Amino acid sequence: MTTATFDLAADVPKRSSAAGIAVVLLLPIALVNAIGFILPVLNLARMSFNEALPGGGIAETLTAANWTGLLQDRFYLDLIVNSVAVSLGITLATLLASYPIALYLHRASGAWRTFLTVLVISPLLTSAVVRTYGWIALLAEQGPVANVIAAMGFQPPRMMFNTTGVVIGLTEILMPYMILSLMAGFGRLDPKVEEAARTLGATPFRTFWRVILPLTLPGIALGCLLCFVLAISSFITPKLMGGGRVFLLATEIYDQAIVTLNWPLAATLSMLVLIIFGAALAVYSRVLRMIDQG
Amino acid sequence: MEDNPTSWFMRVTVGLLFLFLLAPVLLVFPISFSGDRVLAFPPSSWSLRWYEALLGNSVMMRAFLTSLGLAAVVTVLSLIIAIPASYAIVRLKVRGSEFLFNLFTAPLLLPTIVLGLAILMIFASAGLLATFTGLVIGHLVITLPYALRVLSVSLGNLSLACEEAASSLGAKPLIVFRKVTLPMMAPGIVAATALCFLVSFDEVVITLFLTGPRMTTLPVELFHHVESQADPLVASVSVLLILMTIAVVMIVDRTMGLTKAFVK
Amino acid sequence: MMHQTIKGSGVAAVKDPYLCLEGINKKYGLIEVISNLNLEVRKGELIALLGPSGCGKTTTLRMIAGLITPTAGRIAVGGRDVTRIAPHGRDMGLVFQSYALFPHMTVARNVAFGLEMRGLSRAEIGAKVTRALGMVQLEHLAGRKPRELSGGQQQRVALARALVIEPSILLLDEPLSNLDAKLRDEMRTQIRDIQQQLGITTVFVTHDQVEALSMCDRIVVMKGGLIEQVGTPHEIYEHPATPFVASFVGRTNRIKGVRNADGSIGIGSSLIRSASSVKPGDVMVMVRPHRIRIDWSGTERQGETANRIAASLSRITFVGDVIQYHFDVDGSEFIVEESTIKSQAGHHPGKQAVLSWAVEDTFVFGADQ
Numbered sequence A: 001m002t003t004a005t006f007d008l009a010a011d012v013p014k015r016s017s018a019a020g021i022a023v024v025l026l027l028p029i030a031l032v033n034a035i036g037f038i039l040p041v042l043n044l045a046r047m048s049f050n051e052a053l054p055g056g057g058i059a060e061t062l063t064a065a066n067w068t069g070l071l072q073d074r075f076y077l078d079l080i081v082n083s084v085a086v087s088l089g090i091t092l093a094t095l096l097a098s099y100p101i102a103l104y105l106h107r108a109s110g111a112w113r114t115f116l117t118v119l120v121i122s123p124l125l126t127s128a129v130v131r132t133y134g135w136i137a138l139l140a141e142q143g144p145v146a147n148v149i150a151a152m153g154f155q156p157p158r159m160m161f162n163t164t165g166v167v168i169g170l171t172e173i174l175m176p177y178m179i180l181s182l183m184a185g186f187g188r189l190d191p192k193v194e195e196a197a198r199t200l201g202a203t204p205f206r207t208f209w210r211v212i213l214p215l216t217l218p219g220i221a222l223g224c225l226l227c228f229v230l231a232i233s234s235f236i237t238p239k240l241m242g243g244g245r246v247f248l249l250a251t252e253i254y255d256q257a258i259v260t261l262n263w264p265l266a267a268t269l270s271m272l273v274l275i276i277f278g279a280a281l282a283v284y285s286r287v288l289r290m291i292d293q294g
Numbered sequence B: 001m002e003d004n005p006t007s008w009f010m011r012v013t014v015g016l017l018f019l020f021l022l023a024p025v026l027l028v029f030p031i032s033f034s035g036d037r038v039l040a041f042p043p044s045s046w047s048l049r050w051y052e053a054l055l056g057n058s059v060m061m062r063a064f065l066t067s068l069g070l071a072a073v074v075t076v077l078s079l080i081i082a083i084p085a086s087y088a089i090v091r092l093k094v095r096g097s098e099f100l101f102n103l104f105t106a107p108l109l110l111p112t113i114v115l116g117l118a119i120l121m122i123f124a125s126a127g128l129l130a131t132f133t134g135l136v137i138g139h140l141v142i143t144l145p146y147a148l149r150v151l152s153v154s155l156g157n158l159s160l161a162c163e164e165a166a167s168s169l170g171a172k173p174l175i176v177f178r179k180v181t182l183p184m185m186a187p188g189i190v191a192a193t194a195l196c197f198l199v200s201f202d203e204v205v206i207t208l209f210l211t212g213p214r215m216t217t218l219p220v221e222l223f224h225h226v227e228s229q230a231d232p233l234v235a236s237v238s239v240l241l242i243l244m245t246i247a248v249v250m251i252v253d254r255t256m257g258l259t260k261a262f263v264k
Numbered sequence C: 001m002m003h004q005t006i007k008g009s010g011v012a013a014v015k016d017p018y019l020c021l022e023g024i025n026k027k028y029g030l031i032e033v034i035s036n037l038n039l040e041v042r043k044g045e046l047i048a049l050l051g052p053s054g055c056g057k058t059t060t061l062r063m064i065a066g067l068i069t070p071t072a073g074r075i076a077v078g079g080r081d082v083t084r085i086a087p088h089g090r091d092m093g094l095v096f097q098s099y100a101l102f103p104h105m106t107v108a109r110n111v112a113f114g115l116e117m118r119g120l121s122r123a124e125i126g127a128k129v130t131r132a133l134g135m136v137q138l139e140h141l142a143g144r145k146p147r148e149l150s151g152g153q154q155q156r157v158a159l160a161r162a163l164v165i166e167p168s169i170l171l172l173d174e175p176l177s178n179l180d181a182k183l184r185d186e187m188r189t190q191i192r193d194i195q196q197q198l199g200i201t202t203v204f205v206t207h208d209q210v211e212a213l214s215m216c217d218r219i220v221v222m223k224g225g226l227i228e229q230v231g232t233p234h235e236i237y238e239h240p241a242t243p244f245v246a247s248f249v250g251r252t253n254r255i256k257g258v259r260n261a262d263g264s265i266g267i268g269s270s271l272i273r274s275a276s277s278v279k280p281g282d283v284m285v286m287v288r289p290h291r292i293r294i295d296w297s298g299t300e301r302q303g304e305t306a307n308r309i310a311a312s313l314s315r316i317t318f319v320g321d322v323i324q325y326h327f328d329v330d331g332s333e334f335i336v337e338e339s340t341i342k343s344q345a346g347h348h349p350g351k352q353a354v355l356s357w358a359v360e361d362t363f364v365f366g367a368d369q
Helices: A012-047 A065-072 A074-107 A110-125 A128-139 A144-151 A163-188 A191-199 A204-232 A236-242 A249-259 A263-292 B005-032 B049-056 B058-092 B097-109 B112-126 B132-156 B161-168 B173-184 B186-202 B205-210 B218-228 B232-263 C003-007 C057-065 C107-117 C122-135 C151-163 C181-198 C209-215 C233-238 C243-248
Strands: A051-053 A057-059 C017-028 C031-042 C046-050 C072-077 C092-095 C169-173 C201-206 C218-223 C226-231 C253-259 C265-267 C270-272 C281-287 C293-295 C306-318 C322-329 C332-339 C352-358 C363-366
Touching: A012 A263, A012 B058, A012 B097, A012 B112, A012 B132, A051 A065, A051 A263, A065 A074, A065 A263, A074 A110, A074 A163, A074 A204, A074 A249, A074 B005, A110 A163, A110 B005, A128 A144, A128 A163, A128 A236, A128 B005, A128 B218, A128 B232, A163 A204, A163 A236, A163 B005, A191 A204, A204 A263, A236 A249, A236 B218, A249 A263, A249 B112, A249 B205, A263 B112, B005 B232, B049 B058, B049 B232, B058 B097, B058 B132, B058 B173, B058 B186, B058 B218, B058 B232, B097 B132, B112 B132, B112 B205, B132 B186, B132 B205, B161 B173, B161 C092, B161 C151, B173 B186, B186 B218, B186 B232, B205 B218, B218 B232, C017 C057, C017 C201, C031 C057, C031 C201, C031 C226, C046 C057, C046 C209, C057 C092, C057 C169, C057 C201, C057 C218, C092 C151, C107 C122, C107 C151, C122 C151, C151 C169, C151 C181, C181 C209, C201 C209, C209 C233, C218 C233, C218 C243, C226 C233, C226 C243, C243 C281, C243 C363, C253 C332, C265 C281, C270 C306, C306 C332, C322 C352
Parallel strands: C046 C201, C046 C218, C092 C169, C169 C201
Antiparallel strands: A051 A057, C017 C031, C017 C072, C218 C226, C253 C265, C253 C281, C265 C270, C281 C363, C293 C352, C306 C322, C306 C352, C322 C332
16 A cells, blocks of 8 residues: 555555555644644734733733834834844844955865864854853953953953943854855855956956955845844843843843743734844845846 | 965954854863853963862753753654654655645744744643753754754655665565665764754753743753853853764764765 | 557567556656557566657556556556556566665675565575575675675676566666676676576666667567557567667668559659558658668669669768768668778769669658658
8 A cells, every 4th residue: 555655656546545644754743843833823923912911911802002002112112223223233243254254265175175164163053152151251341352452552342231242242153154155155156257357457356346246245145134134033142241231122022021921012022023034034035136137 | 366465364364253253162161170260261270160060060960961861852752753754745745745844844934032932822821831841842843844854855865766676676665664765864864863962952042931940951051040140160061062062063973974984 | 549559560469478568558647658558578588668768668667567557557467467566566576777776785685685575584595695696796795885886796786686586577677778888788698698597577678779689589669658569679670660660770761752553662763662561652761771782883683672773972981890871862862881891992972873772671651650
């Protein structure tokens, strides 16, 4: 009965038996998906239209009050604008810090390139908590970075428990994603094109500006999309490095869910993050189309 | 570009950026050997006191064991669930298999903060919070997409001919799977195992929503510890986590190298 | 639709058939890849399914093996209907184009696999594996992994693996196409020898006419999911049933002609005769290049059974073993091949000659075929 296993285009009777087996094989993963993904997400969407009662209670009424309240509250409007602005800033910083590394890696070859690529990927395998802790140690008031700045004769700025620290930490944490995206996009950058531009008399700067940069735009767009969505939904680094003084969407979701126990509001903020995701994706596909059309 | 003045400028820039990229991870190692009572770099003296403190910290040690057990259980379950699923999607090619693949890998597209909150709300009413079962299911939600993706690619790259040869030699479908398909998937299975283990062992955000004082994992305990006091104890735990990761990657490299020699 | 019985001159039905394919039809969606295929194979026969890619020969083989189920029709082996039986229950030895050796098992384990599936004792398995590997001269490589073997050695392991289970039918799917030319010649002989020695019924899929002609008892020429002709290599070559068979098996000249009411065929201003019976009207005349003789002086005496036609030499191509003369006959091109000899007389384009060939070497087909 299970011969259909070996039949790419099975006949009608076989197809039904293959389908029967497939249902059995797919049941466990479907169950986990339903319990741990579909049901929670649907519930989250519905929760954003529920009403929060004092003391963590929830009224199962359908109301748009969370949404209208959110969009009328100055605090939350500022939170949204601030989150988007900080995430954009982090994305730009990540791009600037990653581009030279990606370009260098693209031009490197052999074992050296493999070694450097492993170095780029290795932070990805390290917990965000560990890396954030490393930044706390580096940026502390009497920390090594502050000492270096002081040694150069400047007054070291405060870098912890404010947006500066969060931006520095997240920039570093998101760099591997950006570098890998850029390298994927650099695939279409043929070294011969550069050589051609140079032999035609272009200066290095003009070569970069007129030839290299335009060719690598798709990789840049992909990396920026990825880093923006990761930045706006990042939680560990803003929470630990912000010291409760940096308010971003993700930290607010956590505080509303765990501290204030206002689940409908937390759900509404979560849905808002998803909406911003969608908007970022729309911008990305528009940008890609514009690049395609030259 | 060897004789170009931008070349050394580029090299210095890249060198500094690499330093920036690796600094926080590298810094953890010397700090873990600090003899100071508070976090400072460079430390004023060296000692193993924070490793001793770690061994004496029953909360951390319990969390470590929980993480280890959780990652092991989640990894085994991920394989048990994802191997048949990948077979159904890649080999049986039932109608809508592409849609199912996208659906089953969709949890990776959601930010973990949103997914964690969503799971929290469901698990709270089901009494699964701060339970081992709850953590296992929560982790499966994100390890299964990785496992399914890696295993599907690995199975899809296998030629059907070997399986057909086995069945023409008289092997029943289940035996074909056990004796031919499964061994040939070995590299994919090793990769999926490592990935699931690392993802589960390092998971923080979703786990934060699902743990409680009764039941916590090492990364979550570490998070709470850093939140309240960033002392060198964290560095020794971090070193432990990093070494764990290196060990897993090395095991994979070893076995992958072996299986590659084995299969190809 | 009795397509092949109308076209085929060979025998599709045989006495005491061992493998029977009856009214086999295979559709993928609306596309019919095999249409009403009927074929009977005698026990111990080596039969080739020959045709260009996409002709349905591999699909037919896979249906015999049970890897594909026919949409309609019946497959029987030794009187037993196997149409709905899974591949693992069919007892057939299958050799793949890619060999499909199990990469994680040694050569010996590969060969032993089918025997293990049959629940034989270890001693029996050991003995049979040794004998099978001996048959393909690979005993010394029993402990190796497939990746450590050359293409030819892998091919022989695949053959040993398929034969060791003593299958009712041996199925070979383009087994020689991944080998280099020299090895291919060796393997042709070896496969034929083993097949004869074991007397095993064998179906051999190939797109190479030389393989089919040199190895097989009978050839099934296929095109577009239909059987064009079934016959012995000699029948296929000397009595092609269709223009496709004539041009696919061996080389041939294709010349347009007109059949007159009296049976003669006009090519340009010349008239020739043929044993083929076709309706009057436009026809396609085919003559194999090496069956044509060139009479440079135009004075040689010919028997009554020869066709003679005046031609003018247009081009000469030297191909080593043979020399090709291209002749023009009222706008039609005739190619004539002669074996080369060292002291070849020099001929120049423009030279006139008379071409002659036997009437029975003249194949004539209706223009609609």
